[in-house]
Amino acid sequence: MCSLHDRPLAILALLLALLLALAGCGPSSAPAGGESDSDASSSGDASTAGDSESEPTTTQPGTSSTTTATGPAGIDVSGAYLTAVATSIDSTHPLFSLVTVDGSFGPDGGVMDVTTQALEIMLGETTPQPVLVGDPVLVEGVAISALGEFSLALPSLLIPGAANPITGSDIGVNLVLDGAFQHPVDEVMCGDAEGEVFEPLMASLVGSTFAGVKVAGLDALPPTSPSMCP
Numbered sequence: 001m002c003s004l005h006d007r008p009l010a011i012l013a014l015l016l017a018l019l020l021a022l023a024g025c026g027p028s029s030a031p032a033g034g035e036s037d038s039d040a041s042s043s044g045d046a047s048t049a050g051d052s053e054s055e056p057t058t059t060q061p062g063t064s065s066t067t068t069a070t071g072p073a074g075i076d077v078s079g080a081y082l083t084a085v086a087t088s089i090d091s092t093h094p095l096f097s098l099v100t101v102d103g104s105f106g107p108d109g110g111v112m113d114v115t116t117q118a119l120e121i122m123l124g125e126t127t128p129q130p131v132l133v134g135d136p137v138l139v140e141g142v143a144i145s146a147l148g149e150f151s152l153a154l155p156s157l158l159i160p161g162a163a164n165p166i167t168g169s170d171i172g173v174n175l176v177l178d179g180a181f182q183h184p185v186d187e188v189m190c191g192d193a194e195g196e197v198f199e200p201l202m203a204s205l206v207g208s209t210f211a212g213v214k215v216a217g218l219d220a221l222p223p224t225s226p227s228m229c230p
Contacts (some may be wrong), residue, residue, distance in 0.1 A: 074106035075148075077186050081212030083116070085175070085193050086227035088207035093165040094227040096121045098132060099212055105144040105181075113140045114152055118163035121221070130218050134160045148181035156198075172199030177210055182229065187214045190229035 078101055084094035096119040103112025115138045121130040137157060144150045154175040161169045179191020190211035197203040209228035215221055 074104040074110060075181075075185050076104045077112065077144075077148075077181055077189075078102050078104070079186070079214045080217065081189060082119075082215045082221055082225050083189075083210060083212035084225050084227035085177075085208060085210045087166070087193070087205055089197075089203060089205070090166045091208075091227070094225075095159060095163065095165070096225075097163070098218070103142070103144065105146065105148060107146050109146050110144040112142050112144055112150070113138065114142055115139075116154065116157075118159050120160075120162040130221060131162070132218075133162045134158060144181075148185055150177075150179060150181075152177040152179075169200065171197055173197050173205065175205065179210065179229075188212070190226070 081099045081101060083097050083099045085097075086092075086094045097116050098119050100115040101112050102114075104110050105112075115136050117132050117136040118134040119130055120133050135158075137154060139152060139154065142150055142152055154173075154177070157173050157175050159171050159173065161167075161171075164171055173195055175193060175195040177191060177193055179189050182188040182190055188211070191209070193205060193208035193210045195205045195208075197205065211226040211228055213222065213225060
């Protein structure tokens with residue numbers, strides 16, 4: 001049994017226990033992770049807001065609405081070409097002409113209109129000036145492949161003697177130019193030339209070649225001009 005001397009200590013211990021019990025009934029302590037209820041609520045709101053935003057879109061090359069399904073735009077090959085045909089009869093004296101092209105081609109091919117006219121010319125000479133001779137010949141609707149290849153038929157083509165450095169006489173030829181636009185594709189064309197001379201004598205042109213380089217005009221011709229593919 002406790003003595004009167006021990007009773008005040010017992011009462012003090014009881015009051016202390018009561019205070020500790022009341023403190024335990026107060027607001028709950030923070031979660032183990034150290035995050036309060038208000039912090040957790042804010043975190044959840046931020047997560048929800050982030051989910052509501054749309055993800056950034058990435059446009060892959062070639063999927064833009066401005067890019068066509070067939071590929072790049074057509075290549076314009078229009079212009080005037082100083083064209084030389086080196087015949088198998090005498091390749092050292094080519095037949096020159098001014099070939100004007102109006103057309104283009106792309107991944108699906110293309111078409112061009114071609115006008116050719118014989119040219120009296122002496123490259124590298126200041127005089128006489130190059131002169132167009134004979135009548136211009138127009139060939140419409142010449143097909144161009146997706147690779148820039150074409151076949152230009154020039155039947156019954158009359159070449160005046162002034163444009164014939166081989167004999168200086170008028171000649172008639174059936175000529176076919178099988179070629180392609182080369183790199184750069186809008187500046188050069190070349191290939192094989194086939195056919196025959198039918199006037200004044202018959203002669204084969206098998207094994208002939210041709211090449212054309214784009215020029216600004218007759219007053220801006222190069223000092224030399226190729227007559228076959230490089």
